[in-house]
Amino acid sequence: MSVLGQKPIEIDCEAVWRNISDYLDKEVDPQLRVNLEAHFKDCAHCSAILDGTRNVLKLVGDGRSFELPAKASKRLYAKLDEHLGRQKS
Numbered sequence: 292m293s294v295l296g297q298k299p300i301e302i303d304c305e306a307v308w309r310n311i312s313d314y315l316d317k318e319v320d321p322q323l324r325v326n327l328e329a330h331f332k333d334c335a336h337c338s339a340i341l342d343g344t345r346n347v348l349k350l351v352g353d354g355r356s357f358e359l360p361a362k363a364s365k366r367l368y369a370k371l372d373e374h375l376g377r378q379k380s
């Protein structure tokens with residue numbers, strides 16, 4: 292797996308959530324990026340999470356408190372929260 296122009300490989304929602312913060316930090320490899328982008332196109336759910344996570348990261352980047360969008364599913368965000376917390380430690 293290397294060059295750009297890779298064909299997306301189907302990944303499940305859980306794999307997307309696991310990689311979503313790296314994706315937003317641009318720390319994923321090109322193949323994974325293609326996979327994620329293909330998934331976001333097909334999956335309204337993950338695409339909504341992507342938007343929510345992007346907003347959250349923006350808030351964190353601004354040095355503001357970690358505030359979750361009210362519309363977001365609490366359960367999903369608990370997963371993301373857990374993941375982001377694990378990365379920091």
Ligand SMILES: [Zn+2]
Nearest residue numbers: 304334336337
């Ligand atoms: Zn999905």
